[in-house]
Amino acid sequence: MMALRELTQGDKKVPVLHSNNGPALVGLVTIAAHLAQEAKRPELLGGSAEHKALVQQWLEYRLTKVDGCHKDDIKTILKDLNSYLEDKVYLAGNQFTLADTLMYYGIHHIIVDLAIQEKEKHMNVTRWFDHVQHYTGVRHHLPPVVVLRNRVYTSGHH
Structure with missing residues (x-):
């Protein structure tokens, strides 16, 4: 027990x-x-040594940068994540891991409060977040975050 x-x-x-x-x-x-x-489910911790290190890196990022972050830090976190996720499906590459789950829970409160323009500005984070929130068994008790599939604002309005 x-x-x-x-x-x-x-x-x-x-x-x-x-x-x-x-x-x-x-x-x-x-x-x-x-x-x-x-x-x-050992695959959630990463397969290869490099993959495991990436998972650990993002778990540490969650604990050191995201947890307890100040409002001033949110823009930096979103910018970092958005840049990193530009060519990736998940945080540790192309496989869903524990890093995705814990980061999802760590930034849910941030994403919920983003205006449409901010979601569009950080479209890689928004895409990743939406993908993870629909992954079987992840969201549980948290409310879903609405993510628009088509851009509402042109880049000139950011």
Whole structure:
């Protein structure tokens, strides 16, 4: 049996997973990676060494840049993600991974609040986000974010 609790470290709440099979697991990425292994879904952690490193890189980005970001940081995060996703389907290339799931949950509150013009300005992030929110088993309790398929504004209006 497993139980999920929160631990307060400074001003942050950190998830802790308690199970009967071993020591408590602390931290979002640690718990998520453990659950992917338990679910016999190791592909969510990446296939090759390079792929695994990319997954880890984006999980770290989520924890260090996205979580607890200030409003001023949001534009930089969206710009970084938009540029990176220009020629990629998912964060770690062409395969859906844990990085996509956790980043989706990390930026959902940001994407929900974007105006149509901002969604269009960051169309690679918007495309990726829409793709991930429709991936089986991802969205669960979060409301869907409406993404327009056709541009409403021309580039001169940004």
